[in-house]
Amino acid sequence: MHSVWKTSIRFTIVTTLLLGLGYPLAVTGIARALFPRKAAGSLILKDGRVIGSELLAQSFTADRYFHPRPSAAGNGYDATNSGGSNLAQSNKALVERIQGSIDKLSAENPGTPVPIDLVTASGSGLDPDITPDAAFFQAPRIARARDLSQDRVRQLIQQHITGRQLGLLGEPRVNVLDLNMALDKLTK
Amino acid sequence: MSANGWLQFGLYCLVLLATVRPVGAYLARVFEGERTWLDPVLRPIERLIYRLSGVNASEEMNWREYAFAMLGFSAVSLFVTYLIERLQAHLPFNPQGIAAVGPDLAWNTAASFTTNTNWQFYTPETTMSYLTEMAGLATHNFFSAAVGMVTALALIRGIKRTASATIGNFWVDTTRTLLYVLLPASLVYALLLVAQGVPQNLHAYTTAHPLEAPAQTQTIAQGPVASQEAIKMLGTNGGGFFNANSAHPFENPTPFSNFLQILSIFIIPAGFTYTLGRMTGSPGHGWAVLAAMFILFAAGFTAIYWAESQPHPLIHGAAQSRTLTAPGGNMEGKEVRNGIAESALFATITTDASCGAVNAMHDSFTPLGGMVVLTNIMLGEVVFGGVGAGLYGILIFVVLSVFIAGLMVGRTPEYLGKKIESYDVKMSMLYVLIFPLIILTLTAAFLLSPTIGLPALTNQGPHGLTEILYAFTSAVGNNGSAFAGLNAAVNPTTLWWYDVVMGWAMLGGRFLMAIPVFALAGNLAMKKSVPPSPGTFPVNTSLFTLLLVGVILILGALTFFPALSLGPILEHLLLKAGQVF
Numbered sequence: 069m070h071s072v073w074k075t076s077i078r079f080t081i082v083t084t085l086l087l088g089l090g091y092p093l094a095v096t097g098i099a100r101a102l103f104p105r106k107a108a109g110s111l112i113l114k115d116g117r118v119i120g121s122e123l124l125a126q127s128f129t130a131d132r133y134f135h136p137r138p139s140a141a142g143n144g145y146d147a148t149n150s151g152g153s154n155l156a157q158s159n160k161a162l163v164e165r166i167q168g169s170i171d172k173l174s175a176e177n178p179g180t181p182v183p184i185d186l187v188t189a190s191g192s193g194l195d196p197d198i199t200p201d202a203a204f205f206q207a208p209r210i211a212r213a214r215d216l217s218q219d220r221v222r223q224l225i226q227q228h229i230t231g232r233q234l235g236l237l238g239e240p241r242v243n244v245l246d247l248n249m250a251l252d253k254l255t256k
Numbered sequence: 257m258s259a260n261g262w263l264q265f266g267l268y269c270l271v272l273l274a275t276v277r278p279v280g281a282y283l284a285r286v287f288e289g290e291r292t293w294l295d296p297v298l299r300p301i302e303r304l305i306y307r308l309s310g311v312n313a314s315e316e317m318n319w320r321e322y323a324f325a326m327l328g329f330s331a332v333s334l335f336v337t338y339l340i341e342r343l344q345a346h347l348p349f350n351p352q353g354i355a356a357v358g359p360d361l362a363w364n365t366a367a368s369f370t371t372n373t374n375w376q377f378y379t380p381e382t383t384m385s386y387l388t389e390m391a392g393l394a395t396h397n398f399f400s401a402a403v404g405m406v407t408a409l410a411l412i413r414g415i416k417r418t419a420s421a422t423i424g425n426f427w428v429d430t431t432r433t434l435l436y437v438l439l440p441a442s443l444v445y446a447l448l449l450v451a452q453g454v455p456q457n458l459h460a461y462t463t464a465h466p467l468e469a470p471a472q473t474q475t476i477a478q479g480p481v482a483s484q485e486a487i488k489m490l491g492t493n494g495g496g497f498f499n500a501n502s503a504h505p506f507e508n509p510t511p512f513s514n515f516l517q518i519l520s521i522f523i524i525p526a527g528f529t530y531t532l533g534r535m536t537g538s539p540g541h542g543w544a545v546l547a548a549m550f551i552l553f554a555a556g557f558t559a560i561y562w563a564e565s566q567p568h569p570l571i572h573g574a575a576q577s578r579t580l581t582a583p584g585g586n587m588e589g590k591e592v593r594n595g596i597a598e599s600a601l602f603a604t605i606t607t608d609a610s611c612g613a614v615n616a617m618h619d620s621f622t623p624l625g626g627m628v629v630l631t632n633i634m635l636g637e638v639v640f641g642g643v644g645a646g647l648y649g650i651l652i653f654v655v656l657s658v659f660i661a662g663l664m665v666g667r668t669p670e671y672l673g674k675k676i677e678s679y680d681v682k683m684s685m686l687y688v689l690i691f692p693l694i695i696l697t698l699t700a701a702f703l704l705s706p707t708i709g710l711p712a713l714t715n716q717g718p719h720g721l722t723e724i725l726y727a728f729t730s731a732v733g734n735n736g737s738a739f740a741g742l743n744a745a746v747n748p749t750t751l752w753w754y755d756v757v758m759g760w761a762m763l764g765g766r767f768l769m770a771i772p773v774f775a776l777a778g779n780l781a782m783k784k785s786v787p788p789s790p791g792t793f794p795v796n797t798s799l800f801t802l803l804l805v806g807v808i809l810i811l812g813a814l815t816f817f818p819a820l821s822l823g824p825i826l827e828h829l830l831l832k833a834g835q836v837f
Contacts (some may be wrong), residue, residue, distance in 0.1 A: 069267040076328040079309040079427060080336055080665055083434065086305075087398045088391030091439060092483040095446045095751075099482060100449065105750040109455040109478050109506070111462060122507040123453055126474050141500070147476045148381040148461065150500035150550040152589040152617035154741035158827050160836040162588065162620075163570050170573045188588040189617045191503030195487045197592040199582035201575065204730035229581075235265060238511025239595035240581050248467060254352070 075183045112245070120245055121147075125148045128248060131213040134198070134206050137185055138169065141193025153189045176209045197241035200229050214255050224250060257565050261597030264543035264559060268518065268601065269550070275523050276546065285437045287409050287429065287531070289562035297436050305431050312494025316422035322410055323771055325426035326403055330387040330767070333399050334370040340392035340497035341384075349781055351460035356589025357383060360755040367392050367759035372400035372642055374488075374495030375727075377744055381498055381812040385434030386458055393495060394484040398442075401491025402433040407770050409433075411648045414670050414777030416536050417818060419558055423777050424580045430504045437524075438491060446486040448516060453509035456482040463467050481506055492642040494612030494736045502602070503591055514615060521611045528647045531770040536672050540796030545650060546636040548804045551607055554637040556632050561600040563625035563793055564590075569832060576810060586625070600625070607632035610737025611643030619715070619723065619739040623831060626739070627824035630726050633733040635812040636691060642734065650771045650804075654795065655684045655776070657807045661793040670792050674784040680779060683772040690768050691732060691816045694761055699819070708753045709802030714741030717837030719829065722823035731758045732765035 080244040099107040115222055125136040127145045142149035145229045154198040155162035174180075185203040203225045211218040228247045276650035284290055292298075306313050317325065341357040341542040357365065361378055368375045369392075378384070384393070415424045420732050450456050455478050462476040481497045485507055486497060502508040502517055520539040526546065533542020564583040567576035585722040590599045597617035607629045618629050632639065638650040655671060659681050662669025669676040675751055701711030702724050713720040744754035794800065 072324050072328040075310055075325070075342070075427060076332040079311070079430075080333045081397070082305055082308045084333075084336065084391055084395050087396040087434065088441065091443065092390045092480045095443065095450075095483040096456050096458060096480055098447060099450040103450045106453050107450055107456045108459070108481075109457070109462060109476060109687065110453055110509075111464070111476075114467075117274050117470075118462055119467050119470070120464045120474060121462075121476055121506075123509050126464070126476075128468050130468055147474055149379055150381070150477075150498050151379075151570075152500065152503070152644055154525070154617055154619040154714050154739070155588065156619060156715040156741070156837075157324070157568060157586070157588070157622055158717060158719050158831045158836050159715045163568075163836055166568070166571050166574070166588075168656065170571070174573055181573060183582055184574045184576045184584060185582065185587045185592055187574060188586075188590075190587075190590045190591050191614070192498075192500035192505060192591060194500070194505055195593075196505055197593055202583040207335070225270075226326065232260070233511040234259070235573075236267065237515055237821060238593050238598060239583050239728060241592045245467065245533075251417045 078228060079220060084089060094146065106215070122243065122245065123196055131209055133248045134203060134210065135186075137195050138189045139193040140189040145194065147194060147198050150192045150194055152193065153254045171187045174203075178206055178218065182207060196243050198244055200225065200240055200242055203242045203247065210251070216255065225255065236237070258563055261561060264597055265601060268515070271519060272376050272426070272522055272526055276526050276530050279527030280542070282530040283437065283524070283527055284534045286432050287535070288449055288767045289432070292436055294436055294440060302431055302435055304429070304508045305435075306643075307426065308704070310536065311427040311730040313425065313426055313428050314437070318421050319410070319774045319781070320425050321425055322423055322469065323641065323774040326407070326770070327767065329399070329426075330370050333396065334366045337392040337396060339364040340388050341365060342555040343384040345607060347385070347387050349387035349390065349458060351458070352385070354383065354385045354636050357388070360610035364755040364759045365393075367762050368736065369396035369493070369495060370400060371734050371762040372404055372491070372493055373731060373734040373766070374493045374644065375731055375738065375758065375762065376495055376736070376786060377751075377774040379450055379499045380496060386479050389484055389497060389740065390480055391820045393605065394487060397484070397491045397493040397495070398434055398438050399645045400493065401438055401487070402430045405433050405437075407773055410531055411651055411773055411777040412535050414780035415674060417781040418783065420781045423781050435611045436486065439467055442483070442486040443488055445490060445516070445520060446482040449485055449513055452513040453595065454485055455506055455808045456480055473543065487662055488515045489576070489611065489613060490524065492525070492609045492611040494606065496613065497505055498628055500737040502613045503617065508615055511593055511598065514594055514602065517613070517615075518602055518605045521605050521609045521613075522640045524647070525609060525646040528644065528659065532647060538672055541672065544796050544798070544801045545804070546655065546807070547649070547798070547801045548638050548816045551801070551805050552635070552808065553604065555602060556608060556628055556639070557604040559628045560604050560625045563595060563622045564596050564600050566622060570834060573780060577703075586620070586622055589620030591615065603629050604814045606737055607735060608637065608639035608641070610637040610645055610734045610736075612730065614737050617740060618726075619741045623719070623824045623828035626722065627820060629822070630722065630729060631812065631820070632817045633729050633735050636688075637733050637735065638808060645734065646797060652684045652773070653681060653804060653808050656688070657800070657804045658795065658806060659791060661803060665791065665793075667791045670786060671795065672790070673788070674780050674783050675786060680776055683776040685773045688811060689770050691765065693706055694732045694764050696819065698757060698761055699725045702728075712742050712744045712754060714743060715837065718823050718827040722827070727758065727817055727822055728761060731761040734762060734765050
């Protein structure tokens, strides 16, 4: 028995050094050499300042920008407190929240059903994407706010659709931050 | 449901199937101590580890010594993780200056990661330093995966050896599993993940100034994510670097990274069936077991994919049907890049295995989708299952299947040349009964306590019952996924009870269930081999596969059906009738 404890302690120390420090530090070094931008969080710089990460949603509420999906991360889009709403389908609060958002959004684009992803909170609260349908749904509002033709806005959306990876995996999507930056360039 | 969704499922199955033989054969080589192509690099490190830890590599252990070594190692490494959590404020790699983890949470988390559960009662971004993540938690992702694998290996040796008092050397098996399987695979895999966009750095968190409101800030949590992500999936651990786990775009940025993640959950458990067939000299048996796993896997995916594609019955004015450019269905708690198909597939796989990583929030699944996810865990996580744990779990069901077949024809059952006798069946039944006993007792106790159990609920009505049932099923099953609305941090009393009791539940689900497996392994190893006779029930046929599926379903359904009918089934019926809570 004595030797079991002694071996356990020594084995734990040795393997912790190897797997708990050696391995992650080696990956960190190689990753920084091979993929420096991605290893640092795919940050986007504008005028020398970090405006966000390409991979993470951030808040947009003005009419002139495309809006991301609702966020349950912290007080919204909190990238230190990721998570979903965890509301059940049978939770009254969820049904009321979704129905409320639908009624509000319907006013800006009457007669068109609201794409469901635009009124449901994502799993991470940081989903950077919306479906192409959800982008097109917002086109009339953007066109009005920016004094652009709807066709021009729709064309811009079309250019920013990311298809399925390898033509097969995942779902078609539009990165909201990318699209909004392109929008800013367009009307500058 | 869409053709593309089924195509993704089909592709997944094909790729997984293609890995079974090479992975299984490699595992067998490592376990048998044969030479591998990594030997020139790793053999010196392996010898160094033995020397530094004082291991005599040629020593053989009987099942009690083997089990004691496993328990000793787990206890010591649990304690080390507890210490790191408690002391993290004074240790390096803590650029955010995160304070020490409280004692009950540190206990819960240490138990959780030691048992391969990775249940998380905390928000990692603001609770754990980088050192705790790397040396406290990610190490356990390696350790607990290796422990699961060598436990299965011990059982395979028990079946294989005849008239033998010993089943191998725990330290050698563990070292070889870590060095030749988990470490090199994780290294390559982590870099693939970085290439897809998973961060890997030791920086403090980044302050960003959002495009619309530069005067405000968004703090972006970072860290050594990729290195932890790799072993989190490969070792079927499932503990997220971030709170949102694999739903977080930093953990799982693209559909391809998602594909890699679900593949890496099943790759070792699937390969292990081939290892079983090869090491016991009955390859057909390995394939028959794999077939049973595939049947239950496909059934689970079909059910969840269907359920999650349904529109919400009480919501009007939204486009909830699939279009060419939107998946429709139940998108609450799901990410656009994954859509419904990849979310359903991930949920099926993570609960079939004892992984517990999530790329969508199970608590927001439809009642029936959530029920199937929960049922997967309740079946004992034997559908591929956790690394090693899935194999020894299903072998218990195999022993019971063979026993039941023996009862039907009135002969002493045999399994791969070993007579299955009363001691073996007792140990198997012990394994099968400990699981629901702990789950149902603790669920009932917490449900009946308005001051301790119920304040943690986010959702009321039958779904609230499911939240608590899910928590204990996940803990004892060492899964670690959650109906994450269960929030114990509402008051100190609730938090203390959940932290402490679930910590013990996880240890029970791991170690109380592993000990009968070692006992079975030791007992089988001591037996002589008997040649097959005309009365032997063959274990490499489709009849055997179907019997095995039946035994798994009947045991799971009989045990848990009453609880499920009070939770998700009732919720489904009430929701259909327009009742919300």
